[in-house]
Amino acid sequence: MKTKVFIDGHEGTTGLRIHERLSTRQDIELVPIADDVRKDPDAIRACMKQADIAFLCLPDGAAAEAVTLAEGCDVRLIDTSTGRRVAPGWTYGFPELSPQQAEAIAKSDRVGNPGCHASGAISILQPLTAAGIVPADYPVTAFSLTGYSGGGKKMIAQYEGDKSQDLYAPRQYGLVQQHKHLPEIVTICHLTQEPVFTPIVDDYYSGMEVMIPFFSQLLAKKVTAQDVWQVLASHYDGCPFIHVLPFGEDKGGFIAANDMSGYDDMEILVTGNDQRIMVTSLFDNLGKGASGAAIQNMNLMMGIDPTTGLNLKY
Numbered sequence: 006m007k008t009k010v011f012i013d014g015h016e017g018t019t020g021l022r023i024h025e026r027l028s029t030r031q032d033i034e035l036v037p038i039a040d041d042v043r044k045d046p047d048a049i050r051a052c053m054k055q056a057d058i059a060f061l062c063l064p065d066g067a068a069a070e071a072v073t074l075a076e077g078c079d080v081r082l083i084d085t086s087t088g089r090r091v092a093p094g095w096t097y098g099f100p101e102l103s104p105q106q107a108e109a110i111a112k113s114d115r116v117g118n119p120g121c122h123a124s125g126a127i128s129i130l131q132p133l134t135a136a137g138i139v140p141a142d143y144p145v146t147a148f149s150l151t152g153y154s155g156g157g158k159k160m161i162a163q164y165e166g167d168k169s170q171d172l173y174a175p176r177q178y179g180l181v182q183q184h185k186h187l188p189e190i191v192t193i194c195h196l197t198q199e200p201v202f203t204p205i206v207d208d209y210y211s212g213m214e215v216m217i218p219f220f221s222q223l224l225a226k227k228v229t230a231q232d233v234w235q236v237l238a239s240h241y242d243g244c245p246f247i248h249v250l251p252f253g254e255d256k257g258g259f260i261a262a263n264d265m266s267g268y269d270d271m272e273i274l275v276t277g278n279d280q281r282i283m284v285t286s287l288f289d290n291l292g293k294g295a296s297g298a299a300i301q302n303m304n305l306m307m308g309i310d311p312t313t314g315l316n317l318k319y
């Protein structure tokens with residue numbers, strides 16, 4: 006029997022990518038909603054009632070309303086918005102945290118899909134805090150380059166519309182250090198303080214590069230860059246979605262932020278030297294940063310190979 010899936014917000018950037026990935030699958034039946042009623046609460050609730058699994062690909066306010074609409078329906082939710090990722094009753098949708106996390110997602114009826122920048126930061130920090138290398142009170146700084154699709158339809162229209170404005174150099178944002186992904190990074194990595202986080206949006210469609218530098222003298226153990234690489238390589242060994250590139254790999258000295266655009270998996274590189282170590286996570290903000298991760302979680306919830314229907318580089 007096919008799994009019935011409803012995509013609330015299928016006209017948006019994240020929803021469209023999920024729709025594209027699922028529309029050719031033989032094991033999935035998409036629950037349609039007519040365009041003129043796609044924001045109508047009664048129509049949405051009717052779709053929720055029919056579906057086994059629903060993706061919420063909506064702005065935060067609309068997603069909160071959709072969660073309420075789903076109450077009493079026998080539907081499992083995967084929410085790509087920010088509000089409930091670390092809320093009680095919700096499972097954080099990053100299966101690579103641990104085998105237990107993957108199991109928890111597989112059984113969950115309420116999965117909060119990670120934020121895009123957060124996915125990169127957590128992919129680097131969580132194995133290193135868990136291994137006791139990065140102490141909980143480490144003064145973490147993180148930089149993140151993102152394609153403009155990260156800002157959804159509005160930002161895509163801005164970048165692809167009027168090119169006469171001088172808007173298209175890389176732009177730093179999140180200037181007051183209250184980016185909405187900080188709470189999940191702190192909670193999931195068990196940090197005692199928020200990182201200094203610098204997101205930068207640039208004039209390319211999709212792709213994300215999250216960079217976290219470490220001073221080895223401030224780490225909890227005496228480690229070399231290769232030790233850090235080893236911890237990450239062991240943590241992600243055999244993982245189909247996260248690939249730690251061989252130690253010393255530097256992509257010819259230039260790491261392009263859109264190198265993983267179009268793919269649903271992630272690369273991690275360790276560069277620098279034994280005093281100043283840089284760890285970089287490279288992925289598509291719409292892939293492992295949003296739609297790809299959401300489908301990976303759905304596959305786990307269905308009890309099938311998590312890579313089904315996804316576009317992996319490796």
Ligand SMILES: NC(=O)C1=CN([C@@H]2O[C@H](COP(=O)(O)OP(=O)(O)OC[C@H]3O[C@@H](n4cnc5c(N)ncnc54)[C@H](OP(=O)(O)O)[C@@H]3O)[C@@H](O)[C@H]2O)C=CC1
Binds near residue numbers: 061
């Ligand atoms: N883009 C990205 O890289 C990432 C996005 N996310 C998150 O995913 C969610 C969706 O973002 P994104 O796809 O970028 O946003 P978009 O703005 O591209 O899409 C949002 C969609 O939701 C629709 N919508 C708005 N209100 C309602 C409503 N009440 N009922 C039904 N549909 C509604 C919009 O309709 P209309 O077409 O009429 O505007 C639009 O199609 C957000 O919470 C975002 O933060 C998470 C990770 C990365």
Ligand SMILES: CC(=O)N[C@@H](CCC(=O)OP(=O)(O)O)C(=O)O
Binds near residue numbers: 119120153155186
């Ligand atoms: C360029 C741009 O604006 N990017 C967005 C992407 C975040 C996103 O989509 O946030 P959620 O995953 O939490 O929903 C931002 O940094 O807020």
